Amino acid sequence: MKIFNLFILFFSITLTTYAQDFIVKNNDDVIRGTIKGTDYFSVFISANDEADVILPAKDVKNFFWNGDSFVSKGFANGRNFEYRFVKVIEMGTVNLYSFGGGTLVPAVKEKKVKFRPSIGIGTGTGGYGGMGMGGGISIGGGRSSAPERPAGAPVVRYFIEKPGAGPLQEVPMKAITDDAKKTEVKNILLQKMGDQPALKAKIEVGADFNTRDVTEWVKEYNATKK
Numbered sequence: 001m002k003i004f005n006l007f008i009l010f011f012s013i014t015l016t017t018y019a020q021d022f023i024v025k026n027n028d029d030v031i032r033g034t035i036k037g038t039d040y041f042s043v044f045i046s047a048n049d050e051a052d053v054i055l056p057a058k059d060v061k062n063f064f065w066n067g068d069s070f071v072s073k074g075f076a077n078g079r080n081f082e083y084r085f086v087k088v089i090e091m092g093t094v095n096l097y098s099f100g101g102g103t104l105v106p107a108v109k110e111k112k113v114k115f116r117p118s119i120g121i122g123t124g125t126g127g128y129g130g131m132g133m134g135g136g137i138s139i140g141g142g143r144s145s146a147p148e149r150p151a152g153a154p155v156v157r158y159f160i161e162k163p164g165a166g167p168l169q170e171v172p173m174k175a176i177t178d179d180a181k182k183t184e185v186k187n188i189l190l191q192k193m194g195d196q197p198a199l200k201a202k203i204e205v206g207a208d209f210n211t212r213d214v215t216e217w218v219k220e221y222n223a224t225k226k
Helices: 002-018 179-193 197-204 211-224
Strands: 021-025 030-038 042-047 052-056 060-065 068-077 080-090 095-099 118-121 137-140 157-161
Touching: 021 042, 030 052, 030 060, 042 060, 080 211, 095 211, 157 179, 157 211, 179 197, 179 211, 197 211
Parallel strands: none
Antiparallel strands: 021 030, 021 060, 030 042, 042 052, 060 068, 068 080, 080 095, 095 157, 118 137
16 A cells, blocks of 8 residues: 555656646636647646647636746737737736747657647738737648758847826837837836835835846836735
8 A cells, every 4th residue: 555655656756747727718727738839829738647738828827837927918910909929927916927938839859750830930921019929839741741840939029007096008129229218118117116215215226227227126016015
């Protein structure tokens, strides 16, 4: 019996190690397995004991992958409204997210097999605010299928929100050299966190408004609201 219990414990630990990824759908169903990639418009998971699944952001609440949390958010795209995934940087009274950046689909070595599906995440021509990003995950196959390639994620962008105090807003924190743009970022941060006097003073004298500083300010603000 002890040997059997040890076997079950070992099996449970092994299963947990290899199935830490999960997706929560809008109906609260949970899909567990191995997430293989996202283009921020869809997420691709190899579900446990099921076929591979590709889910668009509009059908998903959030997912957990490689130690990071991603949530689905709505974005206005001209006259249309679409959902995209954003990665959680900080969560609390004020939330800070990032969109894009990095190579999110790992390269897969070519294997000598007669047939192997080719899975690729594409980048189209549409996108929010002229980002030049579209959505598309395609599955093909055949002997002539090319090996999988890493998908280039869109240029990283940052968004901030204070639920109940206005909509999700972009914070252009990268390579800010224009004084008008710095003033814009400062005003957004003061609008979200200006009710905390000590932090308000830091923001007002801020000079760079880089990712590190803004992240620390959001952390500090959320800590005061616990």
